[in-house]
Amino acid sequence: MKMKHVGSKTLVCTSVLTALFAASTFAETLDPNDIRNQSAAAVDLTTEAKQAFYDSSSSKLHSFLYFRDREERKEGESFKPNIENQTLQLAWDYKSGYFKDTVGLDIWANINQKIGDTTGMSEILYFDHECANDPSSQTYDPATGQTTRVACEKSYAALSVFALKAKFGDEATGLALRGGYTPINFGTIRSSWGLNPHSYRGIEAKAHFGNWVVGYAFADEFKNDWRKDFLPMTTVWHQQQNPLSTNQGHVIDFIHTVGAVYNFDGGSFDVGYGVGKEYRTNWQALAKYGFDLGGAKVDLTGFYHGSIAEETELTGVKDAKAQSYIGLGANIKHGNFTWIAGVSATDTQGEELNYNFRLTPWANSDNRSFQQTLSGLDDYNTDGTRAVKLGVNYNFASFGVPGLSAGMGGNYGTHVRSDAKNAVYDGSMYSVDWNVGYKFLDGGLEGLNIQTFRSLFRGDDIVHKNDRNDLKVLISYSVTLK
CATH class of the missing domain: 4.10.280 (MYOD Basic-Helix-Loop-Helix Domain, subunit B)
Known part of the structure; x- marks a missing residue:
């Protein structure tokens, strides 16, 4: 039957x-x-x-081989492994057209596969704080009879983006909406990447008219590349996923932001204001302008970010002070050379060791990535830091190898915070970065991209970071399915 x-x-x-x-x-x-x-x-x-x-859709399969070897030297010791990682990523990236010219869907599904043993926290594999089922992460002490568990990295699969999108109006005047599990890129909320996009459970609404774009965004959960699931944002970096920690923090109910962008010939002006409920308020202004100078293309940027902690139970802060970061940058492209320069100044007024661009603590949401003095191993936004960056990239097209490029850069910071508790600024630091890459532009391997990055960081009388050396090899390839 x-x-x-x-x-x-x-x-x-x-x-x-x-x-x-x-x-x-x-x-x-x-x-x-x-x-x-x-x-x-x-x-x-x-x-x-x-x-x-x-x-009308696009469908792509992305693959990524990621190798990293970072070593660290504590004061009085030799260099020791800090991060050792080998990961294979496979991702399906789907973007629909618009049904009835109005509604669509975006999807990003990924597998991050651990290859061999790893050391430390790479921020691209699932980070299991307990690692209860991995004997290699457990150490038995016969003297005390106790077993100590340490965190470990694991392979995982996730749906990082599943977002409905809608549009109304036309190119002159219109409204664009996104909602669901989605990246957000407006106001003071931004989505960065690991091997996959970091995303929020939230909404983003942007209206455009003339040269203006105005909008609003809201989120109450967040997922980065070392979490399998979307989780509430909290006042602790582990998002309450470490039951062994004595500090479980508090949940930040939501973050939201408003923003406006004005586009003009050659540039744009972007402002935003955001609030992390009962935790932090921030505001920003970003200006971009590009022009031709002789045979060169010049791009200038100026970025100001301000913030202040809320005086609540969530923060425990009393007498909060406004903090700030300001940076200026210039990229000059002439022939096959691109010259890079930047300066920045950071001031948390002694309240925090490093400037926080987020509306939550680190790992609970994302930040603006317009800092003009970033290096491979440090962001140069420690309290008090006055930083400068110089770099150059070169493409070998003149030698008949347009897929080959190389670059080198250096950073120096002075007036760096040198005491973890007190506002003392006697430190200095510097970084050196090298990179070389090759992308196949035609033939059977067209699209295959191989990049190598080498970095070092050294500090003198600083407390936020130890000396580090770093090597990353990134191999990526994408196939267009549709």
């Missing part, structure tokens, strides 16, 4: 699909408003859905 019932369902489904397929031949000649032709109208909707979610 059960098999007969299943067979009947199958027959009905097959009949319906056959009827729909046959009806598509006549759908264009029938009036969908005629009640007798409603099945054909349904076929029209099916055709429009196919147009939006298949014909």
